[in-house]
Each structure stands twice: as structure tokens, then as C-alpha cells.
Amino acid sequence: MKIETTRFGHVEYVEDQVIHFTDGMVGFPRLKNYVLVESPSMPLILWLQSVESADIAFPIIEPWFFRRDYKAPLGDADKISLAHDENDRLKIFTVLTIPDDMTRMTVNLRAPVVINVSKSTAAQMILQDKSLEIRTPAHEGFNKAMSSFLQTRTVSVPEASTDAWVAVDFKGALSTGL
Amino acid sequence: MLVLTRKIGESIAIDDHIKITIVQIKGKQVRIGIEAPKETKIHREEIYRAIQDENKAATQSFAGNLTRLGVPPVKKTGTDGV
Numbered sequence: 632m633k634i635e636t637t638r639f640g641h642v643e644y645v646e647d648q649v650i651h652f653t654d655g656m657v658g659f660p661r662l663k664n665y666v667l668v669e670s671p672s673m674p675l676i677l678w679l680q681s682v683e684s685a686d687i688a689f690p691i692i693e694p695w696f697f698r699r700d701y702k703a704p705l706g707d708a709d710k711i712s713l714a715h716d717e718n719d720r721l722k723i724f725t726v727l728t729i730p731d732d733m734t735r736m737t738v739n740l741r742a743p744v745v746i747n748v749s750k751s752t753a754a755q756m757i758l759q760d761k762s763l764e765i766r767t768p769a770h771e772g773f774n775k776a777m778s779s780f781l782q783t784r785t786v787s788v789p790e791a792s793t794d795a796w797v798a799v800d801f802k803g804a805l806s807t808g809l
Numbered sequence: 810m811l812v813l814t815r816k817i818g819e820s821i822a823i824d825d826h827i828k829i830t831i832v833q834i835k836g837k838q839v840r841i842g843i844e845a846p847k848e849t850k851i852h853r854e855e856i857y858r859a860i861q862d863e864n865k866a867a868t869q870s871f872a873g874n875l876t877r878l879g880v881p882p883v884k885k886t887g888t889d890g891v
Binding site for chain 1 (some may be wrong): 847849859
């Protein structure tokens with residue numbers, strides 16, 4: 632299967648790579664199915680690309696770069712959305728907003744995206760903790776994460792990225808901690 | 810919008826499964842108790858709206874090259890690419 636995305640061009644995927652949001656993302660209730668898309672030109676960030684809408688994609692990142700002690704306790708409604716059983720493997724991500732001026736990028740710590748890897752389901756939670764900001768400045772944390780990422784690995788970052796975007800086999804990739 | 814007057818301790822039933830109770834009135838604040846099925850998602854509206862707006866902003870995010878993120882490209886040798 633393939634999507635002709637507005638951002639990443641042609642993205643091929645298989646059924647197994649589709650993540651189902653029972654309730655959609657907040658404000659996007661009709662879009663239920665997404666694939667994770669990544670590119671070596673932009674490590675650490677994954678993109679939740681809608682399967683149903685070519686121009687809708689959310690950049691997501693793990694929250695630990697911004698809060699080491701980040702916790703997202705599942706509420707009852709979240710558990711139902713995720714079809715969550717006790718032994719299911721969950722992955723937590725937070726949504727980035729990246730404006731043209733990158734130094735003003737923010738991360739939404741209040742409404743994380745939880746992926747139930749075992750069931751291929753996901754939900755955007757809204758946490759009760761008022762200290763978690765919807766627009767947390769993220770540039771510094773991101774730069775630090777990127778610097779240590781680039782130091783620990785010898786990676787090649789291609790200049791052009793138009794054709795480098797691929798759908799993530801999230802069951803495999805996420806099980807090894809990306 | 811349906812508007813009802815209630816006293817402290819009184820409730821409103823919505824369908825069979827949702828019950829809203831006026832718990833306390835203090836100055837300009839009202840404390841409300843809500844009983845609903847556990848799959849019901851209940852949030853303060855301004856938070857919900859703010860997250861909707863932020864999600865919309867997130868979908869406008871720039872998806873360009875790393876260099877635009879202020880990180881220099883690194884060559885395969887691992888040397889600094891500047």
C-alpha cells in the first residue's frame with residue numbers, strides 16, 4: 632500500500648505498520664489510522680502520518696529528552712481506547728510543534744501519544760498534571776539530545792531528504808528502543 | 810443550550826449513565842461532581858481546546874533537513890561536518 636503524502640512524497644507501507652487511533656488525535660476525530668514515518672536526515676523525530684489524509688502528519692519524539700522523570704499514567708478511558716491488557720508493551724511519545732524558526736519549537740507534555748505496540752492501537756492522552764505545559768520550549772532539550780545522538784553514533788545525514796522517508800516497522804523498531 | 814437551576818447537592822441526569830452533581834459553591838466558583846461510564850473522557854474545556862489548537866499547529870510543522878534544526882550534518886567518518 633502507499634500514500635502520496637504532501638510532506639514526504641511517496642510512502643510505502645504494509646498493513647502491519649498501521650496504528651489505529653480509536654478516538655483519533657485531539658481535534659482530528661475522523662482520522663483513525665496512521666503510519667510512523669522516519670528519515671535518516673531527521674533522527675530522533677518520527678512522524679505520525681495519517682493514512683486517510685495526505686497532508687496531516689504530527690512530529691513526535693520521546694519525552695525523556697525534556698523530562699527525565701516523565702510519567703503518563705493511563706486513565707480508564709485511555710485503557711479502553713488502547714484495548715490495553717496488563718502485559719501489553721506501550722511506547723510513549725510527545726507531539727512537537729516545529730515552526731520555521733526552529734529555536735521556537737515546543738513540545739506538548741500535557742497530551743502524550745501512547746502506542747500500544749502489542750495491539751497496534753494508540754491514543755492521545757490528556758494528563759491531569761497542571762505542571763505539564765502544552766507549549767514547553769523544546770529547542771535546547773532537542774539540541775542536547777541531537778548532539779549526544781550524533782556523538783554516540785557515526786551517522787550519515789544526507790543533505791537532501793525528499794526520497795529518504797520510510798514507514799517504520801514499529802513493532803520491530805520500537806521493541807529495540809529505536 | 811438547556812439551562813437548569815440547581816441547588817447544592819442536587820444533580821442532573823444525562824441519559825442513563827451520566828450524573829452531574831453540584832458539590833459546592835464558593836464565591837464565583839462551582840465545584841461539580843461527575844459520574845460517568847469509565848470510557849467517557851472528561852476534560853476542562855479550555856485545556857481540550859488548547860490541545861486541539863496545538864495539534865493543528867503541530868501538523869503545520871516544518872519537515873526539513875537537520876541543518877535547519879541548528880545541528881551540523883555529520884559525515885560518515887564521524888568528524889565534525891562544519
